[in-house]
Amino acid sequence: MSTYKSPAIRRYTIRLAVLMSLYVMLIFAAGWTFRHSDIAGLPAFALAIAPALPIIGVFWAVMRLLVEESDEYIRMLHVRQCLFATGFCLTVMTIWEFLQNYDLVPAGNGGFGAAFFWFVGLGLGAVYNRATMGAIGGSA
Amino acid sequence: MKNRLKVLRAERDWSQSDLADHLQVSRQSVNAIETGKYDPSLPLAFRIADVFGLPIEEIFLREG
Numbered sequence: 011m012s013t014y015k016s017p018a019i020r021r022y023t024i025r026l027a028v029l030m031s032l033y034v035m036l037i038f039a040a041g042w043t044f045r046h047s048d049i050a051g052l053p054a055f056a057l058a059i060a061p062a063l064p065i066i067g068v069f070w071a072v073m074r075l076l077v078e079e080s081d082e083y084i085r086m087l088h089v090r091q092c093l094f095a096t097g098f099c100l101t102v103m104t105i106w107e108f109l110q111n112y113d114l115v116p117a118g119n120g121g122f123g124a125a126f127f128w129f130v131g132l133g134l135g136a137v138y139n140r141a142t143m144g145a146i147g148g149s150a
Numbered sequence: 151m152k153n154r155l156k157v158l159r160a161e162r163d164w165s166q167s168d169l170a171d172h173l174q175v176s177r178q179s180v181n182a183i184e185t186g187k188y189d190p191s192l193p194l195a196f197r198i199a200d201v202f203g204l205p206i207e208e209i210f211l212r213e214g
Contacts, residue, residue: 013167014176083179083188143187145178 018078025071033064065125087139094138095131102127152211155184172201
């Protein structure tokens with residue numbers, strides 16, 4: 011086993027853990043506050059947006075991973091994964107939008123927004139990398 | 151692009167992991183380059199050449 015351990019992957023993992031912990035705390039805090047108080051106006055907007063911030067943070071963490079990864083082959087795998095995720099997300103959201111335009115599916119997204127499908131796309135992108143390049147990235 | 155990495159490794163009795171350690175890259179990278187799935191950048195190609203003490207053109211060969 012190679013002794014190469016990607017410092018970029020390590021930083022990404024720590025950032026992801028912190029951001030996901032923040033997300034869980036904020037989503038429960040926002041839900042509880044909206045159910046148990048009559049918050050309105052600007053504070054309500056701020057509270058509603060708060061759980062989105064760690065999700066945006068994850069986008070930042072992924073982009074930092076692309077910048078900080080020093081192994082060019084692993085970086086290329088990450089870039090392919092992100093491009094696959096972006097294409098997958100745009101495809102799903104575009105189809106969904108047209109289905110809604112013609113009232114074939116209900117309005118709203120049931121909590122499954124663009125970020126959800128982008129993250130699903132990252133997972134599928136790893137499978138795509140495995141199938142076409144024989145590797146999914148990482149530091150092994 | 152074709153390359154002679156496997157032969158050059160064998161001459162030195164190095165595993166892919168050994169070469170990866172010399173280059174400070176992952177074993178996956180060495181495997182991808184060696185099997186022709188990935189062509190290294192010019193800076194990495196020079197590092198590979200330095201590790202083997204050979205000119206780049208004695209490691210990487212033109213197709214056909």
